[in-house]
Amino acid sequence: MSRLLQRLLGRLPIGWLQLTHNRMRFAAALVGVAFANVLVFVQLGIMNSMGTAVLKPYSFFQADVMISAADANGLTDGGNVARQWMLQALADPDVTDGMGLIIGNTPWDRPDIDISLTTFGVDPAKPGFLAPEIAAEAHLLQVRDAALIDRLARGIRRDEAASIRPQSPLRFETQGRTLTAYSTFAGGGGFGGDGYMIVSDQTFLSLLPSRRSTAPDHILLKLRPGADVPAVVARLHRLISDPGLRIRSYANAAQEELTYQQTKRPTGVIFGFGVLIGVLVGLVIVYQVLSSDVADHLREYATFKAMGYGPGFFFGIVLEEALILGVLGFLPGVTIGASILTLMGKVTTLPLAVTPGMAVTVFVGTVVFSALSGAIATRRLAAADPADLF
Amino acid sequence: MDPSPIVEIAGLNHWFGKDAARKQALFDISLQLKRGSFTVLMGPSGSGKTTLLTLIGCLRAVQDGQLLLLGHELRGADNATLVRMRRQLGFIFQAHNLHESLTARQNVMVGAQVHPAVPDDLASRAAEHLLGLVGLAERVDYLPANLSGGQKQRVAVARALVGGPALLLADEPTAALDKDSAAEVIDLFRRLGAARGMTTLLVTHDNRILDRADRILTLEDGRIVADETRRGH
Numbered sequence A: 001m002s003r004l005l006q007r008l009l010g011r012l013p014i015g016w017l018q019l020t021h022n023r024m025r026f027a028a029a030l031v032g033v034a035f036a037n038v039l040v041f042v043q044l045g046i047m048n049s050m051g052t053a054v055l056k057p058y059s060f061f062q063a064d065v066m067i068s069a070a071d072a073n074g075l076t077d078g079g080n081v082a083r084q085w086m087l088q089a090l091a092d093p094d095v096t097d098g099m100g101l102i103i104g105n106t107p108w109d110r111p112d113i114d115i116s117l118t119t120f121g122v123d124p125a126k127p128g129f130l131a132p133e134i135a136a137e138a139h140l141l142q143v144r145d146a147a148l149i150d151r152l153a154r155g156i157r158r159d160e161a162a163s164i165r166p167q168s169p170l171r172f173e174t175q176g177r178t179l180t181a182y183s184t185f186a187g188g189g190g191f192g193g194d195g196y197m198i199v200s201d202q203t204f205l206s207l208l209p210s211r212r213s214t215a216p217d218h219i220l221l222k223l224r225p226g227a228d229v230p231a232v233v234a235r236l237h238r239l240i241s242d243p244g245l246r247i248r249s250y251a252n253a254a255q256e257e258l259t260y261q262q263t264k265r266p267t268g269v270i271f272g273f274g275v276l277i278g279v280l281v282g283l284v285i286v287y288q289v290l291s292s293d294v295a296d297h298l299r300e301y302a303t304f305k306a307m308g309y310g311p312g313f314f315f316g317i318v319l320e321e322a323l324i325l326g327v328l329g330f331l332p333g334v335t336i337g338a339s340i341l342t343l344m345g346k347v348t349t350l351p352l353a354v355t356p357g358m359a360v361t362v363f364v365g366t367v368v369f370s371a372l373s374g375a376i377a378t379r380r381l382a383a384a385d386p387a388d389l390f
Numbered sequence B: 001m002d003p004s005p006i007v008e009i010a011g012l013n014h015w016f017g018k019d020a021a022r023k024q025a026l027f028d029i030s031l032q033l034k035r036g037s038f039t040v041l042m043g044p045s046g047s048g049k050t051t052l053l054t055l056i057g058c059l060r061a062v063q064d065g066q067l068l069l070l071g072h073e074l075r076g077a078d079n080a081t082l083v084r085m086r087r088q089l090g091f092i093f094q095a096h097n098l099h100e101s102l103t104a105r106q107n108v109m110v111g112a113q114v115h116p117a118v119p120d121d122l123a124s125r126a127a128e129h130l131l132g133l134v135g136l137a138e139r140v141d142y143l144p145a146n147l148s149g150g151q152k153q154r155v156a157v158a159r160a161l162v163g164g165p166a167l168l169l170a171d172e173p174t175a176a177l178d179k180d181s182a183a184e185v186i187d188l189f190r191r192l193g194a195a196r197g198m199t200t201l202l203v204t205h206d207n208r209i210l211d212r213a214d215r216i217l218t219l220e221d222g223r224i225v226a227d228e229t230r231r232g233h
């Protein structure tokens, strides 16, 4: 390592020699940086998976425009939309089709665990609004009390889910009715529920009799191919006389919910704050180590100054130390961070993992912030006055 | 050899502190140091010896008067110039000031590599050579913690000499050493200095060194009160 650095730097690796001279302190510093890294990885991992989980249900459907209630910050949030607006929207020449989407929660008391499935009521006669995997099974929903269930839901064994087929359906009791799952699709547990279920709007209304087909949660619209989505959205705003409704392109609706969850909801803010804390912890640790290291070597630095070394030399040493701490702290940080996320992912069935993008971001961040700490720590070098050596 | 003096000082004054606390440490110093000479600077504590040494050594800014080092005017010189000038000098301090994390060899290499573009292998060989000359051939890869006081000061001598300085400045380099080690160290840079045509200016109270000096300057209360040139050297 020393030789490698000597090659890289083209001079004695003084920073490395200085850092490793006190092994205990060096180890403690690396543990500190690694800890900060782990903190950031776990928080980022959770934030990331939150993003994936938030966007997941949007992937079950295909639409161009979504009309929602004024207070609907997300798919499973807010009031209803009167079905009449769908008919109004269909008056626009570019709007080719519409479907009401009803959403509710279905509790399912399983033998070992009670779970809750976020349930979507759709029109089985309009498979065009469903993602291909689901659309292919939509015909099964024509039967009363039929359901498609989430094979990745929490509390459902993988082998049990795998055996669900139209020939060997799974029957289960909920809300006093017997539902029959004829097939499955890939969803996954999120932060709001344990998984998803898709039924026909008819079945949905019999499960939750308080809901009305005239007031779905959202209205999905399909546009003529090649239609200018923003222009249609603008026209729909004029066409639909209820000014409180949120009319957005489907993609925007998903993006807005993501932003809302990550920046407005306490959970999102807390995790974002966790990342900040991790960065600060790392910054402070590296700064502490480097500035006390500089303070401990003021005499040596003053001697080097007397010998004719300029400010760049000292800056180089401190930067060298900062980069060593950053890089060597990152390696255990990413390993431990990835292990913790994998473990948490197993327990929660959330999509928790260190992605390559995350690893690169955290690595670059660690190196940049370490260098920044080092740069701040070099201010102490001014105290090394060679005239005081005599 | 270049006949011009290596150091030319005329009317040099120096003050410490500001306003009411301002106190003059050097008064109207004028002197010249011949190339290759070995000069001892003596005087009671507080007489200004160290102050004069740090001014010549480019470690303090010249406030008043003329100070030419190797023909360069130091008064008004900017910091970068002072840093560059220092590379022509060798310093030996009362304390060895070795870097605890670097071996003897590495400490000496730092002295060699202050000159830009001295490759590692060359610096390493030069360090080994110098350490051999100061009698530490067996200890080149020891850390300072594993060397005695005298050995550490010898490493410091090697570090000061490895860059081939034109002028060696030493401030009581033997004060922290016992008699034998002190004699060894003094012998060393008398011998090595003479071999290299190096000029030496050394602050000391050590009588054995006085015997070997070409010239003895005495400072009192910031003024030169005696300047004795010895014959036979």
Ligand SMILES: Nc1ncnc2c1ncn2[C@@H]1O[C@H](COP(=O)(O)OP(=O)(O)OP(=O)(O)O)[C@@H](O)[C@H]1O
Residues within 6 Å of the ligand: B016, B017, B025, B043, B044, B045, B046, B047, B048, B049, B050, B051, B052
């Ligand atoms: N950094 C400083 N700030 C203020 N006054 C100083 C400073 N350095 C030296 N002095 C003063 O300048 C005068 C000369 O000090 P200097 O250190 O040059 O003496 P010296 O001859 O080297 O003494 P010693 O033999 O004790 O080392 C003294 O009165 C001292 O108090």
Ligand SMILES: [Mg+2]
Residues within 6 Å of the ligand: A390, B049, B050, B051, B171
């Ligand atoms: Mg002194």
